[in-house]
Ligand SMILES: Nc1nc2c(ncn2[C@@H]2O[C@H](COP(=O)(O)OP(=O)(O)O)[C@@H](O)[C@H]2O)c(=O)[nH]1
């Protein structure tokens with residue numbers, strides 16, 4: 332009973348925009364337990380207000396710097412911000428994570444910017460388990476804009492980036508990021524292209540290449556081509572303009588979170604997390620060994636795993 336009263340009080344404070352309550356709630360959501368799920372369920376009716384903006388791109392493209400600068404622009408305009416940074420688990424980018432922390436310290440005195448980083452699911456980056464829940468929490472807490480930084484531009488991440496209302500793809504010149512290397516999926520997933528590090532040679536050429544590629548699309552594709560903007564994130568150059576473009580796209584296409592097709596994607600993702608999360612790794616590995624040794628066929632293994640889940644339900 333006391334726990335229930337505490338939960339009600341926490342929900343009330345989150346709804347009132349209390350940053351400390353939000354921090355407590357974020358820890359509950361990260362723990363991925365029943366308390367976090369209950370909280371999101373109860374807060375859910377309050378969601379659907381925030382603009383969710385995904386920023387994706389290769390490691391080192393300047394996503395964190397961009398997010399930091401976008402937050403500054405938003406704060407100057409009096410908007411409250413939530414930031415979710417999905418930390419890659421790759422050892423190669425540990426330094427970048429440290430860099431993120433240092434840079435983001437600018438906002439630490441400001442309760443109008445709430446930052447949370449989450450470990451990514453796989454070595455390839457992508458979205459972290461619980462990212463959607465964290466975004467919903469920030470939305471329920473009244474954050475005007477939720478910025479979500481995710482690493483990688485593979486197919487998986489593209490799908491996930493679609494979960495945001497607007498997806499900004501950060502590219503940089505001279506990193507093999509020429510249009511040949513930009514997979515078709517990314518061209519489609521990007522709502523806005525941010526060519527970062529425009530202080531380096533090749534930015535203009537990269538922009539021309541993207542525009543040339545866009546010009547090959549159908550008439551409808553051409554009419555809806557993602558805007559391309561050159562920015563220098565480290566200097567804050569072009570960021571206000573970038574934000575106004577993001578805002579315009581958001582106003583044009585509306586909230587993804589208000590569409591059933593978006594929720595179909597999200598529900599699949601949540602179901603997958605829930606089911607896989609409930610399967611003990613050892614059990615999966617045990618069956619994997621048997622299948623590898625031809626002692627069991629893969630269908631038998633999947634059926635055994637399914638029955639194990641059903642047994643838990
Ligand atoms: N020259 C230049 N360097 C930048 C720019 N934006 C970011 N960087 C640098 O690129 C590196 C990676 O930036 P970071 O934001 O951590 O990239 P992330 O891995 O995509 O989050 C850092 O050393 C930044 O200082 C830019 O506009 N110009």
Ligand SMILES: [Mg+2]
Nearest residue numbers: 394395427431
């Ligand atoms: Mg980063």
